[in-house]
Amino acid sequence: xxxxxxxxxxxxxxxxxxxxxxxxxxxxxxxxxxxxxxxxxxxxxxxxxxxxxxxxxxxxxxxxxxxxxxxxxxxxxxxxxxxxxxxxxxxxxxxxxxxxxxxxxxxxxxxxxxxxxxxxxxxxxxxxxxxxxxxxxxxxxxxxxxxxxxxxxxxxxxxxxxxxxxxxxxxxxxxxxxxxxxxxxxxxxxxxxxxxxxxxxxxxxxxxxxxxxxxxxxxxxxxxxxxxxxxxxxxxxxxxxxxxxxxxxxxxxxxxxxxxxxxxxxxxxxxxxxxxxxxxxxxxxxxxxxxxxxxxxxxxxxxxxxxxxxxxxxxxxxxxxxxxxxxxxxxxxxxxxxxxxx
Numbered sequence: 001x002x003x004x005x006x007x008x009x010x011x012x013x014x015x016x017x018x019x020x021x022x023x024x025x026x027x028x029x030x031x032x033x034x035x036x037x038x039x040x041x042x043x044x045x046x047x048x049x050x051x052x053x054x055x056x057x058x059x060x061x062x063x064x065x066x067x068x069x070x071x072x073x074x075x076x077x078x079x080x081x082x083x084x085x086x087x088x089x090x091x092x093x094x095x096x097x098x099x100x101x102x103x104x105x106x107x108x109x110x111x112x113x114x115x116x117x118x119x120x121x122x123x124x125x126x127x128x129x130x131x132x133x134x135x136x137x138x139x140x141x142x143x144x145x146x147x148x149x150x151x152x153x154x155x156x157x158x159x160x161x162x163x164x165x166x167x168x169x170x171x172x173x174x175x176x177x178x179x180x181x182x183x184x185x186x187x188x189x190x191x192x193x194x195x196x197x198x199x200x201x202x203x204x205x206x207x208x209x210x211x212x213x214x215x216x217x218x219x220x221x222x223x224x225x226x227x228x229x230x231x232x233x234x235x236x237x238x239x240x241x242x243x244x245x246x247x248x249x250x251x252x253x254x255x256x257x258x259x260x261x262x263x264x265x266x267x268x269x270x271x272x273x274x275x276x277x278x279x280x281x282x283x284x285x286x287x288x289x290x291x292x293x294x295x296x297x298x299x300x301x302x303x304x305x306x307x308x309x310x311x312x313x314x315x316x317x318x319x320x321x322x323x324x325x326x327x328x329x330x331x332x333x334x335x336x337x338x339x340x341x342x
Contacts, residue, residue: 004212004333007033008134015093022050024093028116029055030337031089031133035278037078038065039203040215040332044079047342057083057112058342063213067199068190068299073270077318079111080274081281085133086114088282092130096120101268111271132282137331139290140250141221143324148255152287156323159283164263165276168313169256178310180251182303183320184244186296189303191240201235212335219332247294254322259307261315273318280321290326295319 010030016023025048037043043063047056057079064075087097095116103113122130148156153169160167170176190196203214206228217227233239251257260277262269281291297303298317307317 002210004210005331007334007336008331010134012092012130020050021053022048024116025050025053025055026337026341028086028089028093029341031130032057032082032086033334033337033340034133034136034331035078035081035085036136036138036281037081038069038074039200040213041065041075041078041203042213042335042340043075044082045340045342053115055086055114055116056110056342057086057114058109059111060340061109065199065203067193067195073265073318074295074299076111076267076270077274077277080271080276081278082274083112083114083271084275084278084282087275088126088129088133088279090114090116091120091122091126094118094120094122101271111267128286129279129282132285136281136285137290137329138219138292139326139329140219140292141326141329142250142253143255143290143322143326145253146255146325148289148323148325152289153256156280156284156287156289159280160260160276162272162276164269165272166261166315167276167280168259168261168311168317170258170311175311176251176257179257179297179307179320180248182297182307182310183247183251183294186300186303187244187247188240189300190296191238191243197235201231204231204234206230212333212339215332218330247296250292251294251322254324256321256323258321258323259311259313259317260319260321261313261317263315265316269316270318277319277321284323288325289323290329291321291323293319293321 016027029046041063043060045058045060059079064072069075090097098115098117100113104110157167205211205214205216207217207224217230260273262273284291297307
């Protein structure tokens with residue numbers, strides 16, 4: 001396996017059952033870092049307190065995206081997804097995760113303290129979610145035309161049945177077309193924004209580059225030669241119409257288009273959105289369902305407001321997700337666990 005993909009080569013058999021407390025905490029973090037993140041920035045770090053048996057989860061704002069994500073909303077959602085993986089791994093290895101969100105009001109970067117307590121009996125669903133962590137990869141390629149069974153779709157919706165987070169499925173063809181038009185508009189606006197293009201170009205890499213973060217060209221279905229010129233293309237040419245057409249085709253071929261909505265616009269709800277997102281993605285992956293994102297209308301304030309009014313959403317849209325059955329795709333790179341531990 002290529003060196004920058006080596007973090008995916010992890011097995012439950014490697015669990016240090018007879019190891020130290022620190023060894024066990026570090027092992028849990030190895031699953032946390034397989035979570036998805038915006039542009040694959042991996043904007044997290046972890047502090048291990050082996051004496052107290054606690055993992056502290058921090059936002060790494062040096063990996064922020066100030067143009068596309070000025071409030072660090074997507075950054076914190078990404079950290080929430082990593083927290084979900086942490087707690088799912090703990091449950092699989094028979095620990096109850098005790099979580100305290102934002103435990104230190106003087107430290108905005110400290111998002112959560114998680115203490116694994118012994119004595120948990122993992123249910124069948126816990127085991128499925130854990131095993132899906134390595135299966136889940138963002139799939140940006142076209143999906144098959146196969147529909148998702150309504151009963152299975154309802155099970156996916158129920159995964160996000162938190163008090164403050166809901167999954168809004170767009171099942172009306174007219175509304176779906178309106179959302180597609182907003183996504184197309186978002187593509188054109190973002191492509192015309194030179195600051196956005198420069199920021200994105202920094203995180204899109206040629207296939208042969210050994211970077212341990214960002215999005216390699218193969219994730220977009222690009223070969224080695226084409227992927228080599230992609231960062232220049234993004235940063236210097238107007239690609240809005242091309243991307244708009246591509247996204248329209250992707251959505252039209254996606255059985256499900258849905259929006260993750262939070263009650264409020266604050267860091268706690270963003271964290272909970274990330275936790276709900278990862279549980280949804282893992283449940284989907286366990287059923288052979290792939291997913292990717294089309295967040296343009298959420299990331300542009302005027303389009304965000306139009307989206308809310310168009311769908312009569314009562315909360316705040318955070319992510320637009322398409323789901324369906326797709327070919328297996330390669331994982332994207334990850335930093336080594338030692339690189340993310342403070």
